[in-house]
Amino acid sequence: MKRNILIAVVTAAALVGGGTATALAVAGDDDDSTSVTRTDDDRDDRGEDRSDDRDGDDDDGAVLAAAPGGVTAAEAITAALEHTPGTAVSAELDDGSWEVDVLAEGDTWHTVRIAPDSGKVLGAQKDDEDDAAEVRAALKGASVTAEDAAKAAAAKGTVVSVDLDDDGGDKGWEAETRASGGDARDWNVDPKTASVTPDRDDD
Incomplete structure (x- = not known):
């Protein structure tokens, strides 16, 4: 029985609007792969969301x-x-x-x-x-x-x-x-x- 094993994690750094992008490729048993790309802007947005939650309203x-x-x-x-x-x-x-x-x-x-x-x-x-x-x-x-x-x-x-x-x-x-x-x-x-x-x- 043929089994596909995760044999590589490829990380690529690319300049995207002044930030970096990280690509992660994951292979499963059925040869389907999922690619997730995260940018610095995404991380900044999440940080801002958390900051807004802490701050509450404008007062x-x-x-x-x-x-x-x-x-x-x-x-x-x-x-x-x-x-x-x-x-x-x-x-x-x-x-x-x-x-x-x-x-x-x-x-x-x-x-x-x-x-x-x-x-x-x-x-x-x-x-x-x-x-x-x-x-x-x-x-x-x-x-x-x-x-x-x-x-x-x-x-x-x-x-x-x-x-x-x-x-x-x-x-x-x-x-x-x-x-x-x-x-x-x-x-x-x-x-x-x-x-x-x-x-x-x-x-």
């Missing part, structure tokens, strides 16, 4: 900036209010900086950008918003500020955003945290007691 770079030793959400709010006095309504890590929305006197809106590594004010701009009345109504009787809400939510993970929910009947603060593993969670912070509960809409 992770910003999340790292808020890790211990960086500027927390509460600290960013404090810095923003020192620059632009008023009522902080939201704070969010966005495009490499904290963006804090402040409702100032005269019902004018301002967005103050804070460096996540130093706490310095990077800039501020006046915004054209017309929902000041709704926001003030939502905050009526509230004793918990955005800064307080950020501090309370920090017990659940690294706070990457805090925002006033002024819609519907459940008015209060909403916060998003990231755990050390990168998992995101949404929380509700009571505007009177600062108690933190999981967001019912959080998947």
Whole structure:
């Protein structure tokens, strides 16, 4: 009975668009052969895919900036209010900086950008918003500020955003945290007691 045995492994190096290609020929009992070609580009793509899986969504770079030793959400709010006095309504890590929305006197809106590594004010701009009345109504009787809400939510993970929910009947603060593993969670912070509960809409 004739048997075909793998007698050679041929490796050829060829220049393919600046990378190398490796060809592997394998012979079986039925003389069929399988050829597999891998390029450096293929390996690079796989590496990029793994890197993307580790990175998660686009906010992770910003999340790292808020890790211990960086500027927390509460600290960013404090810095923003020192620059632009008023009522902080939201704070969010966005495009490499904290963006804090402040409702100032005269019902004018301002967005103050804070460096996540130093706490310095990077800039501020006046915004054209017309929902000041709704926001003030939502905050009526509230004793918990955005800064307080950020501090309370920090017990659940690294706070990457805090925002006033002024819609519907459940008015209060909403916060998003990231755990050390990168998992995101949404929380509700009571505007009177600062108690933190999981967001019912959080998947």
